[in-house]
Amino acid sequence: MIDETKARSIIEPKILKGFRDFLPSMEIQKKAIITKLEEHFSLYGFVPINTPVLEYTEVLLGKGGGETDKQIFHFKDNGDRDVALRFDLTVPFARFLAQHQNELALPFKRFHIDKVWRGENPQKGRFREFTQCDFDIVGVDSAEADYEILAMMDSSFALMGVSDYQFCIAHRGLFNAFLAHLEVEEKSVDILRTVDKLRKIGEQEVVDLLQNIAGSEEKAKNILRYITKEDASEPFLATLERLSSLAGGEEEHTNRMKAIYHYLSEAGIEGHFTLDPSITRGLDYYTGIVYETFLTEIPHFGSVCSGGRYNDLASLYTKEKLPGVGSSIGLDRLLSALEELKSPILKDGSSAELVIFCLEESLYSWYDSLARQFRKQGIRTDVYLQQKKMPAQFKYAQTNNIVFGLTCGKEEHDQNRVTLKNLINREMHSMITIEEAISIIKRN
RNA sequence: GUGGAAGUAGUUCAAUGGUAGAGCACCAGAUUGUGGAUCUGGCUGUUGCGGGUUCGAGCCCCGUCUUCCACCCCA
Numbered sequence: 001m002i003d004e005t006k007a008r009s010i011i012e013p014k015i016l017k018g019f020r021d022f023l024p025s026m027e028i029q030k031k032a033i034i035t036k037l038e039e040h041f042s043l044y045g046f047v048p049i050n051t052p053v054l055e056y057t058e059v060l061l062g063k064g065g066g067e068t069d070k071q072i073f074h075f076k077d078n079g080d081r082d083v084a085l086r087f088d089l090t091v092p093f094a095r096f097l098a099q100h101q102n103e104l105a106l107p108f109k110r111f112h113i114d115k116v117w118r119g120e121n122p123q124k125g126r127f128r129e130f131t132q133c134d135f136d137i138v139g140v141d142s143a144e145a146d147y148e149i150l151a152m153m154d155s156s157f158a159l160m161g162v163s164d165y166q167f168c169i170a171h172r173g174l175f176n177a178f179l180a181h182l183e184v185e186e187k188s189v190d191i192l193r194t195v196d197k198l199r200k201i202g203e204q205e206v207v208d209l210l211q212n213i214a215g216s217e218e219k220a221k222n223i224l225r226y227i228t229k230e231d232a233s234e235p236f237l238a239t240l241e242r243l244s245s246l247a248g249g250e251e252e253h254t255n256r257m258k259a260i261y262h263y264l265s266e267a268g269i270e271g272h273f274t275l276d277p278s279i280t281r282g283l284d285y286y287t288g289i290v291y292e293t294f295l296t297e298i299p300h301f302g303s304v305c306s307g308g309r310y311n312d313l314a315s316l317y318t319k320e321k322l323p324g325v326g327s328s329i330g331l332d333r334l335l336s337a338l339e340e341l342k343s344p345i346l347k348d349g350s351s352a353e354l355v356i357f358c359l360e361e362s363l364y365s366w367y368d369s370l371a372r373q374f375r376k377q378g379i380r381t382d383v384y385l386q387q388k389k390m391p392a393q394f395k396y397a398q399t400n401n402i403v404f405g406l407t408c409g410k411e412e413h414d415q416n417r418v419t420l421k422n423l424i425n426r427e428m429h430s431m432i433t434i435e436e437a438i439s440i441i442k443r444n
Numbered sequence: 445g446u447g448g449a450a451g452u453a454g455u456u457c458a459a460u461g462g463u464a465g466a467g468c469a470c471c472a473g474a475u476u477g478u479g480g481a482u483c484u485g486g487c488u489g490u491u492g493c494g495g496g497u498u499c500g501a502g503c504c505c506c507g508u509c510u511u512c513c514a515c516c517c518c519a
Contacts, residue, residue: 012492012493014492014509014510015510016510017509017510017511070445070516070517071445071517071518088519116519118517118518118519119445120445120516120517120518121445121446121515121516122510122511122512123511123512123513123514124511124512124513125519126517126518126519127519130519131519132519133519193517196517281518283518292519293519302518302519303518303519304519305519306518306519328519329519330518330519331519332519333518333519334519357478359477359478360477389476390476390477390478390479391476391478391479391480393478393479394478394479394480395479395480397479398479398480405478407477407478408477409477410477411477419477419478421478423479426478426479428478
């Protein structure tokens with residue numbers, strides 16, 4: 001006989017850089033949050049869609065060029081087609097809209113929670129495979145739509161139990177008007193990227209860089225004046241007026257922002273939003289309001305929820321003009337951040353609420369019938385599948401964070417009673433009826 | 445993709461170029477129809493992987509993989 005384990009060569013179990021396994025404790029929490037968000041979006045009348053993980057490379061790259069090219073996973077499939085893993089959920093959504101516009105009623109409100117892939121170098125909170133949670137409104141260009149997305153961001157964060165965050169918002173259109181007023185709009189991409197670094201490298205560094213880009217110290221200082229607040233307490237509307245006049249008395253975008261702020265105030269949530277003109281967003285398809293979300297204690301983690309208005313996203317795929325506004329929550333980054341913060345939101349997930357211990361293997365059928373009765377009541381019930389000594393069974397319950405255990409043997413079976421134990425405080429309820437056990441568990 | 449630091453048991457960490465270590469966790473047995481105990485015993489491991497230098501490498505050199513950090517960009 002050949003020793004099989006020795007004859008067979010073992011393949012080293014390993015996974016790719018930036019990719020991760022999720023153990024039950026983490027996956028249970030992630031699934032719970034996703035379920036909550038899905039229910040939440042449905043309450044706003046949003047509908048779920050899905051798109052393929054793999055698309056034609058040309059579809060995802062669009063006009064191509066830029067950073068996306070370098071970060072996208074692409075390869076030839078078995079039929080020699082150029083294919084790519086989706087880089088975000090927004091571009092496939094644009095393709096989806098162009099392809100199905102006749103089947104959809106506008107405005108169209110959709111959400112999509114799924115994985116995306118980027119060939120970036122990983123760091124803490126930055127992965128090559130991660131889950132995004134997108135929600136968008138397409139087919140309407142109005143302050144009401146802009147506001148609704150912001151309101152949903154706010155209620156989503158409240159729902160997830162996250163505290164100490166700040167939604168930073170700005171207006172790309174207003175900023176572009178300002179750059180045009182300064183006559184440096186042809187440099188806008190470089191300027192946007194530099195401005196974005198303000199909170200990282202500081203004012204002086206930004207001015208130096210801007211001076212090279214814009215051509216004069218005067219213009220660089222003007223840009224800095226635009227992107228910095230007079231002081232931290234400057235009110236939203238005062239900042240807005242100042243930006244408007246710096247942009248030469250711009251009205252259209254300013255009025256939009258005023259209207260959005262009005263709705264936020266009426267809803268009583270304006271305090272969660274800061275007008276931060278240094279927020280610009282690198283992606284060049286944004287045309288209106290833009291936003292990023294930082295956790296107060298760890299801003300270096302980067303934005304955990306961002307997005308904005310894009311008034312011509314589907315233009316690559318259709319001649320029809322489809323304005324939209326949307327937002328994306330970085331679920332994996334948010335979870336990493338909460339882990340870093342040791343957030344109490346991340347309680348250990350449990351596999352079940354009740355475990356039926358095995359005291360007598362011969363009573364298995366009875367255990368199973370008990371389990372069916374508990375499950376009928378919606379109680380997640382686990383049956384221990386072999387007769388092991390009790391410490392081992394208790395340990396099993398502990399590892400899986402199960403609160404209640406049913407310890408029943410011949411005595412209980414003969415009297416059709418059960419003995420229920422709270423495994424946390426070790427309180428025993430001996431020889432009670434199943435109905436009593438159910439109500440104790442439900443009360444917990 | 446570029447640059448820097450690190451990688452030792454399941455985990456937290458030790459070991460001058462000279463024989464693989466400690467706590468916790470885990471498994472088995474010792475008393476069990478009720479626990480986190482004690483005792484005994486055990487696995488704790490090709491020192492991330494592959495080469496090189498050396499009589500001899502966890503340690504020095506090269507490559508590679510992964511993690512973390514910075515850049516780039518971003519969720």
